[in-house]
Amino acid sequence: MVIDKADRLDKFMEGVIARNPGETEFHQAVQEVATDIIPYMADKPIYKDLRILERMTEPDRVISFRVVWEDDKGDLRVNRGFRVQQNNAIGPYKGGIRFHPSVNQGMLKFLAFEQVFKNSLTGLPMGGGKGGANFNPKGRSDREVMRFCQAFMTEMFRHIGPETDVPAGDIGVGSREVGYLFGQYKRLVNRFEGVITGKALDFGGSYVRPQATGYGAVYMMEEMLSHHGEHVEGRSCLVSGSGNVASYCAEKLIDMGAKVLTLSDSSGFIHAKEGLTQDQVAWIKELKTVRRGRIEEAAKEFGLKYYKGKNPWGIAGELVFPCATQNEIDGEDAATLVKNGIRGISEGANMPTALEAIKVFGLAKNVLHAPAKAANAGGVAVSGLEMSQNSLHLQWPEAEVEARLRGIMRLVHDQCVEYGIQKGGHVDYFKGANIAGFTKVANAMLAYGVM
Ligand code: NDP
Numbered sequence: 001m002v003i004d005k006a007d008r009l010d011k012f013m014e015g016v017i018a019r020n021p022g023e024t025e026f027h028q029a030v031q032e033v034a035t036d037i038i039p040y041m042a043d044k045p046i047y048k049d050l051r052i053l054e055r056m057t058e059p060d061r062v063i064s065f066r067v068v069w070e071d072d073k074g075d076l077r078v079n080r081g082f083r084v085q086q087n088n089a090i091g092p093y094k095g096g097i098r099f100h101p102s103v104n105q106g107m108l109k110f111l112a113f114e115q116v117f118k119n120s121l122t123g124l125p126m127g128g129g130k131g132g133a134n135f136n137p138k139g140r141s142d143r144e145v146m147r148f149c150q151a152f153m154t155e156m157f158r159h160i161g162p163e164t165d166v167p168a169g170d171i172g173v174g175s176r177e178v179g180y181l182f183g184q185y186k187r188l189v190n191r192f193e194g195v196i197t198g199k200a201l202d203f204g205g206s207y208v209r210p211q212a213t214g215y216g217a218v219y220m221m222e223e224m225l226s227h228h229g230e231h232v233e234g235r236s237c238l239v240s241g242s243g244n245v246a247s248y249c250a251e252k253l254i255d256m257g258a259k260v261l262t263l264s265d266s267s268g269f270i271h272a273k274e275g276l277t278q279d280q281v282a283w284i285k286e287l288k289t290v291r292r293g294r295i296e297e298a299a300k301e302f303g304l305k306y307y308k309g310k311n312p313w314g315i316a317g318e319l320v321f322p323c324a325t326q327n328e329i330d331g332e333d334a335a336t337l338v339k340n341g342i343r344g345i346s347e348g349a350n351m352p353t354a355l356e357a358i359k360v361f362g363l364a365k366n367v368l369h370a371p372a373k374a375a376n377a378g379g380v381a382v383s384g385l386e387m388s389q390n391s392l393h394l395q396w397p398e399a400e401v402e403a404r405l406r407g408i409m410r411l412v413h414d415q416c417v418e419y420g421i422q423k424g425g426h427v428d429y430f431k432g433a434n435i436a437g438f439t440k441v442a443n444a445m446l447a448y449g450v451m
Helices: 002-019 024-041 045-049 052-056 105-121 142-159 175-189 209-227 244-255 278-289 296-302 331-339 355-363 377-392 398-420 429-448
Strands: 061-070 076-087 093-099 128-133 165-168 236-239 259-265 268-271 305-308 319-321 344-346 368-370
Touching: 002 024, 002 052, 024 052, 024 105, 024 355, 024 429, 045 052, 045 429, 052 429, 061 105, 061 142, 076 093, 076 105, 076 142, 076 165, 093 105, 093 175, 093 377, 105 128, 105 377, 105 429, 128 142, 128 165, 142 175, 165 377, 209 244, 209 319, 209 344, 209 368, 209 377, 209 398, 236 244, 244 259, 244 278, 244 319, 259 278, 268 296, 278 296, 296 305, 331 355, 355 368, 368 429, 377 398, 398 429
Parallel strands: 093 128, 093 165, 236 259, 236 319, 319 344, 344 368
Antiparallel strands: 061 076, 076 128, 259 268, 268 305
């Protein structure tokens, strides 16, 4: 029986790999979902007969375009932009834009695929998409970033809209870039409408959107722990990254009485044995978003230890929040973390754990592990709330948005428990998130017939 399930998964993955050659991150994301969904569909022939999973792994469309812009020296630069519109069965396409030199079609397809399940889990009417460009904003002047964003939007505007596809930020796309992108869209269509989320409060943004992903990852951890009669308070935490998600994750952890031992960037990590203070986190936030400096400077400023070229996973801590990038925890890192006795992982970044690492954590009896599609759903959830506020031409108070975010993270957690609970009460959060996210989208696709 087990062999039969493995055979079906292997066969399904052979097809996915053959149809999407070289897109290894996309294969990884599909495999992680299919591992749970194929057995789930075994006694539900309607999903199998109507090839729902095959249809979900094929994006509705992938748009690829040239972006030409002029640098400060007057030289022309050429980049490649993308928008992957993965699935709009339950709402307009929704997902961030990433500017990073590593961006390619396969990476964005993995992110768009994940986004479909995540958005479904929030309970809000949002489909899944993702976009970006192989542009590196690091070291570029504000004017260069502005010209790039304007050139990018000059093509992308024709493919998006408040009821069609609503992008947001991601790696390399923060409030500065969102401002330039939205400004150019508004100029091109001559309409002020909620086409991008993550806007500043002055022009249609929502309270708590910048904080939402990091805060949400902490709330998810608190939900998992309290389900077992435990709490975040008093725990030591390892956080990676020092961008939007990591900094607000650290802020909320300190707020809730936990100790944040580490933060990192792509050059190395800092270790604060006694835990970072709220003032230090605020300083680092300013360093990364305004001065655009390196985390090493924080070590110098506060007399902390800096580990060049390393990630924080060798440090002993109880709760783990990977908030930097995909595959930042490999099998070996996972084994080290388990050996050091960690209690929980809440994934702030998308797909930060390699398949090997997921296996290692799964075999460790005492580790609670929330996958990204559940743990970082707070960001897109508040983006969904920003869309609602934009269409109502209203701005809800901060306390109201924060309360809604808290409620949505509880809902996400409870759906994981409902679909992921095992004999003996252990919760498989990966299985729970995959099945809960899948059913809503799959049922909508069934209702529409063959398309
Ligand atoms: P930012 O650009 O604000 O920060 C990214 C951070 O990760 C930086 O500290 C960066 O370091 C580090 N980083 C990036 N690439 C690598 C790498 N290859 N190796 C090591 N470190 C790296 O991005 P966000 O905080 O917005 O996003 C972080 C993660 O969270 C991503 O996986 C994103 O998809 C996910 N996410 C973000 C959401 C949001 O609301 N922003 C919503 C849901 C998920 P450096 O400064 O050196 O580049």
